[in-house]
Amino acid sequence: MSNYPLSYKLSWLPRFLKPSLAGDAQDFAPMAETLIDSAPRQTMRLAFVGDISAVANRSAPDCDPAIKALLGAADLVIGNCESPVVDRPSAVLGTRLGTHHAMSELFLAEALAAVGIARERLVLSLANNHVLDQGVAGFDETIAALLRLGIRTIGLAADGPVVPVQVGSLDIGFAAFTLWRNADEKLFAGRVSMDSDPAGWPRDGLDLLCAVPHWDWEFRHFPRDGTRALARRLAGQGVGLIAGHHAHVVQPVEKIDGTIVAYGLGDFLGTAFARQPWPGRIGSILTVDVSADAGMRGTIASYRLHPFMRLRAGDHERLVLVKALEGRVRDKVERRLKAIFP
Helix, strand or coil, X not given: CCCCCHHHHHHHHHHHHCCECCCCHHHCECCEEECCCCCCCCEEEEEEEEEECCCCCCCXXXXXXXXXXXXXXXXXEEEEECCCECCCCCCHHHHHHCCCCCECHHHHHHHHHHHCCCHHHEEEECCCCCXXXXXXXXXXXXXXXXXXXXXXXXXXXXXXXXXEEEECCEEEEEEEEECCCCCCHHHHCCCECCCCCHHHCCCCCCXXXXXXXXXXXXXXXXXXXXXXXXXXXXXXXCCCEEECECCCCECCEEEECCEEEECCECECCCCCCCCCCHHHHEEEEEEEEEECCCCCCCCEEEEEEEEEEEEEECCEEEEEEHHHCCHHXXXXXXXXXXXXCC
């Protein structure tokens, strides 16, 4: 049914319990950088968040006001909808055990309000391995629910490989795809984008082409060689920005010529289990300022990763920027980040 290799399946639990740090941070880029000498007069800000699910939240999260301000100031927020949006899960046992994801329309609406994301400025990818966890009916219900909420979607096969979105005066194309699936390929085909070959992606009229891949192996802080090779292929075909999901832990940033690659942003709202080892509770928000000036339209002026921690608060999570943490928790999180970013 799924397309995970056996070695991946066998390593899932050990890596969940102890996320891997195998890799070298010196191969990658810093957490923040200004890329052009003279600041553009006008920029549009994109904010990318990680995987979104209700698995670790029975009620909406509490949110650090600084995170709300950060997301509220973005011209567009892009995230990954890691759960079908359904009122009644059809996979009852699997949903209870956590192997099948689901969140209600009400939960999603309340969670977005709690973290300061305006629905009209939100784009959610449905190109992920869990999107068919509640069957074809759940997939259709998810699309209908997001339409009712006024949330735009990417990663649907019916929309083609690239979805254009107007952000202020800029036309930005988003290509979301998944390399992984938890169901038979026949169910995914025609519904979810699995097109990772940029050669056939349309580009006409776009100021910036952005890829939103669901790739790599879970609970590993450094991307695999195959993932980095795909990033180079995307960059070589004109993709200027890549923001990835699926690893459920924070991964580094790489610059490939003029392309910025954030391999993994971690979870925005916990998607594995309510009780998760602390390295998996570090997430990040990627902000990218894109020039809208004549002659520089679509050029990335700067980027910054904003790491945060998902703390338990009763039946839900509390999102706190790392710089607002205190004591031993902050020390160990900062040590982990230093091991990932040069």
